[in-house]
Amino acid sequence: MKPLKDIFSIFFPDVCVNCQSILLRNEQFLCTICLNDLPVIVYNESTKNMLQNIFFGKVPVENVYSFLYFTKFGITQKLIHELKYKKEQNIGVFLGRRMCYEIERLKLFKEIDIVLPVPLHKKKLKLRGYNQVSKFGGVLSNYLQVPYIINVLKRVSKNESQTLKRRFERFSNADSKFHISDLEYLQNKHVLLIDDVITTGATLVSCCEELLKVKNIKISICTIAYTEIG
Numbered sequence: 001m002k003p004l005k006d007i008f009s010i011f012f013p014d015v016c017v018n019c020q021s022i023l024l025r026n027e028q029f030l031c032t033i034c035l036n037d038l039p040v041i042v043y044n045e046s047t048k049n050m051l052q053n054i055f056f057g058k059v060p061v062e063n064v065y066s067f068l069y070f071t072k073f074g075i076t077q078k079l080i081h082e083l084k085y086k087k088e089q090n091i092g093v094f095l096g097r098r099m100c101y102e103i104e105r106l107k108l109f110k111e112i113d114i115v116l117p118v119p120l121h122k123k124k125l126k127l128r129g130y131n132q133v134s135k136f137g138g139v140l141s142n143y144l145q146v147p148y149i150i151n152v153l154k155r156v157s158k159n160e161s162q163t164l165k166r167r168f169e170r171f172s173n174a175d176s177k178f179h180i181s182d183l184e185y186l187q188n189k190h191v192l193l194i195d196d197v198i199t200t201g202a203t204l205v206s207c208c209e210e211l212l213k214v215k216n217i218k219i220s221i222c223t224i225a226y227t228e229i230g
């Protein structure tokens with residue numbers, strides 16, 4: 001007897017997220033053709049500067065790495081859409097594993113102590129049910145053999161952050177939407193902040209500003225994708 005999954009797949013076969021062709025048994029999310037077209041960012045001096053420049057003059061960051069180019073109607077946009085809105089969380093695993101090959105090859109992030117995701121606001125988390133980068137971050141932290149920490153950096157609403165600011169004078173940044181619950185835990189650590197897509201970098205900058213309240217912290221950034229579109 002065929003396993004139930006096989007029978008199910010006769011009627012509802014998995015299709016390529018990008019071109020909708022029916023996937024073969026050894027393919028996942030993308031057909032082989034689309035997989036070969038995955039727009040991996042070639043990491044060289046020029047792309048390294050392109051990514052570093054997003055943060056230049058705003059916050060000091062050690063390394064910035066982004067795996068894929070994100071373009072309108074492109075493969076990356078489709079993958080991230082499925083990951084974010086269609087509960088296809090395993091796309092995070094799929095992309096995380098592929099990215100780790102690159103990181104291994106490039107010998108990046110050898111000094112990282114902790115992987116930290118950009119947090120979602122708790123209302124959004126409740127609505128979506130998961131942070132879209134959590135599976136991706138899990139694969140990455142596993143690969144780097146460092147902890148994946150979700151409860152130290154939190155997103156707070158404008159009102160909450162105002163209250164916190166009144167309570168603690170040192171919270172001077174008027175736009176801060178993030179809050180660290182344990183400054184000491186992060187002390188002397190090199191954290192790898194992760195997110196899905198870098199666009200303007202505003203959210204990541206805001207996170208970094210909060211993280212820089214920690215004594216002797218180093219920050220590197222890693223995202224699934226990078227885009228120039230706003």
Ligand SMILES: [Zn+2]
Nearest residue numbers: 016019031034
């Ligand atoms: Zn395809």
